[in-house]
Amino acid sequence: MMLPAALLLLGALTAVFAPRLLARAGWPDREPVVALWMWQCVIAGVLLCCALSMTLSAAAAWRAVGGRVFATAPSVVVEAYALGTAGPWAAATAAALACGGLWSAVMLAREVVRARARRRRRRAELIDGAPLLPGEERGRRLVVLESERPDAWWLPGSPPQLVVTTAALRRLKGRQLDAVVAHEQGHAQARHDWLLHCSAALAHGFPQVPVFAAFRDEMHRLVELAADDMASRRFGRLTTALALVELNKHRGVFGPCPTPQAHVPARVHRLLTPPDRLPPVRRLQLTAAAALVPVVPLLLAFGPGLRALG
Known part of the structure; x- marks a missing residue:
């Protein structure tokens, strides 16, 4: 049976x-x-290929697994997959892929646990830095933190909180603060934190796999661009760009030496020189083409059974 290898x-x-x-x-x-x-x-397509290959390999290697996988399938479907012709590599393939899947789950769980610990630590720091006033309820959505560093960030959790420092309030002019708030709300509404967790888990769990490292790096970059666009649509590209400059110029990101926030100048340049958006038809075509990527392995895996039934 060559389907798992395919x-x-x-x-x-x-x-x-x-x-x-x-x-x-x-x-x-x-x-x-x-x-x-x-x-x-x-x-999703890459992971689905591995999961389907693991399932079919396990079904071919162990009769008990095959009986469960094809429990409700007609005999012609079972015969189409030729489970009895699997070589000795089927059990090893299934075991290796199962270990990879288990390791991925462990890495994701570790990433989520660490993220929750970071959130608890930051919430505790916020309580110390911005204690509740008399009569103020817990679970406030906006926290103003006394600090000389201009900054603003969205803290996920229940409830999510927007944290703005007093230096940012002094430095941001006019609607720039509104643009920063809209940017952070864009992250929260799209649940970008989960995208970052999943990409980080895969990259940390499989550091030798380039696609997972590229996935993590692109998620960090693209979520910022998407949030910039959400803010600029509401408050203008110039206002959003100026807000980015005011929040980051003290970090030295606009100098000649690279910094951890080296992507900020590129974001500002993108806002000031906006590229033309793709036509709606082209966006729809790309969206549909992307959806086909995880569909292809499903069609490949179910192909023998569908042909047998046809």
């Missing part, structure tokens, strides 16, 4: 060529939301 080959080809095609494309910076969707579909 699925693994498809997953490998997707992992190798999809990031290269996206890196060469000129539209992701113009349509970050579509690019986010396409990246998620690529990773």
Whole structure:
């Protein structure tokens, strides 16, 4: 039975060529939301190839597993998959892929636990830095923190909180503060924190797999572009760009030496020189094409059974 091997080959080809095609494309910076969707579909396709290959390999290697997988399938479907012709590699393949899936779940759980610990620590710091006033209820949505560093961030949780420092309030002029709030609300509404958790878990769990490292890096970049666009649509590109400059110029990000926030100048330049958006038909085509990436392994896996029934 060569189907598990074909699925693994498809997953490998997707992992190798999809990031290269996206890196060469000129539209992701113009349509970050579509690019986010396409990246998620690529990773889902790769993971789905591995999961389907593991399932079919286990069904071929162990009769008990095959009986459960094909419990309700007609005999012609079972015969179409030729489970009895699997070689000795089926059990090893299934075991290796199962270990990979378990390790991915462990890495994701670790990432979520660490994120929750960071949130608890930051909430405790907020309580110390901005204690509740008499009569003020817990679960406030906006927290003003006394600080000489201009900053603003959205703290996920229940309830989510927007934290703004007093230096940011003094430095941001006019609607710049509104643009910063809209930017952070964009992160919260789109649940970008979960995208960052999943991408970080895969990258940390499988550091030798380039597609997962590229997925993590692109998620960090694209979620910021998507939030910038949400803020600029409401308050203008110039206002959003000026707000970014005011919040980051003290960090030295606009100097010649690279910093951890080196992406900020590129974001400001993008806001000041906005690229033309893709036509709606083109965006729809790209969205549909991305959705096909995880559909192809499903069609490949179910193909023998569908042909047998047909």
